Amino acid sequence: MNQQIALDAVTTPPSWFPANLAALGRRFERLSPLEVLRWALVTCGDDVALATGFGASGVVLMHMVSRIRPGTFFFYLQTDLLFPETMALRDRLAETLPIQFTEVPASLTLQQQSRHYGPELWRHNPDLCCQLRKVEPLRRFLQSDSRRRAWVTGIRRDQSPTRANIGVVDWDxxxxxxxxxxxxxWKQQQVWDYIRRHDLPYNRLHDQGYPSIGCMPCTQAISAGGQERDGRWVGRDKVECGIHVQPGGQRLTRSLGMGHR
Ligand code: SF4
Known part of the structure; x- marks a missing residue:
């Protein structure tokens, strides 16, 4: 049954952009992640970009994609502030899986950022820092190829209240x-079950109280039982870097996210 749905979707012409998006979303709810990825890679071919932040979900996606289309590129945002453990995982994944990586640089170097906006911008204006080091580079990269039709991300609904309503497919x-x-x-447990079942590498910081890992200055370890993204931008009314915004560009804050519980 699911296979039939997948094949139907593959033959759907691009006329649903984005008029039939809701119907496509309903169909995708019934597909496995592997089937959704197969649809994306078959339907969009090379015109789909695959993102990773090297989190646990990303590792799962990389493994699935490597089984469908070995040699596929994933891109990541090089903020120059990633943990050494994250860079070590990137190298390990490249050695272990038949995938490749494209590094997308920040809009300016840390030195330039410091000169223009003052040192440690993440302390006094993390929104601007994320804009310069993540949001703008992502948009620039995704829009750099006019043939591009889609991008893939590892985000999940159970990661935080601000992500509770994401679609398997959305219009960005x-x-x-x-x-x-x-x-x-998928739930967090399913991700870890998959990683263990396939003996995949993962960021060793996950074993030290970091369920979600971003830039070094904005990521902390959390106590057991907390929400997956509780260690990001601790003490601030900020829960997202700005890449995963609501339709219409609504800014997601900790207080707004709590309102979605
Ligand atoms: S997560 Fe922190 S350090 Fe990284 S880009 Fe955003 S504000 Fe800057």
Whole structure:
């Protein structure tokens, strides 16, 4: 049954951009992540970009994609502030899986940022810092190829209240592309079960109280039982870097997210 749905979707012409998006989203809810990825890679071919932040969900996606299309590129945002453990995982994944990586640089170097906006911008204006080091580079990269139709991300609904309503497929207003989240319906436990079942490498910081890992200055370890993204931007009314915005560009804050519980 699911296979039939997948094949139907593959033959759907691009006329649903984005008029039939809701119907496509309903169909995707019934597909496995592997089937969604297969749809994305078959339907969009090379015109889909695959993102990773090297989190646990990303590792799962990389393994699935490597089984469908070995040699596929994943891109990541090089903020120059990633943990050494994250860079070590990137190297290990490249050695272990038949995938490749594209590094997307920040809009300016840390030295330039410090000169223009003052030292340690993340302390006094993390929104601007994320804009310069993540949001703008992502949009620039995704829009750099006019043939691009979609991008894939590892975000899941159970990661935080601000992500509770994401679709397996959404229209990304910021980039004008389809945004596909094959693991949207998965729970954190399913991700870890998959990683252990396939003996995949993962960031060793996960074993030290970091369920979600971003830039060094904005990531802390949390106590057991906390929400997955509680260690990000601790003490601030900020829960997202700005890449995963609501339709219409609504800014997601900690207080707004709590309101979605
Ligand atoms: S997560 Fe922190 S350090 Fe990284 S880009 Fe955002 S504000 Fe800057």
């Amino acid at each position: 207003y910021a980039t004008g592309l389809l945004k596909i989240a094959p693991l949207a319906t």
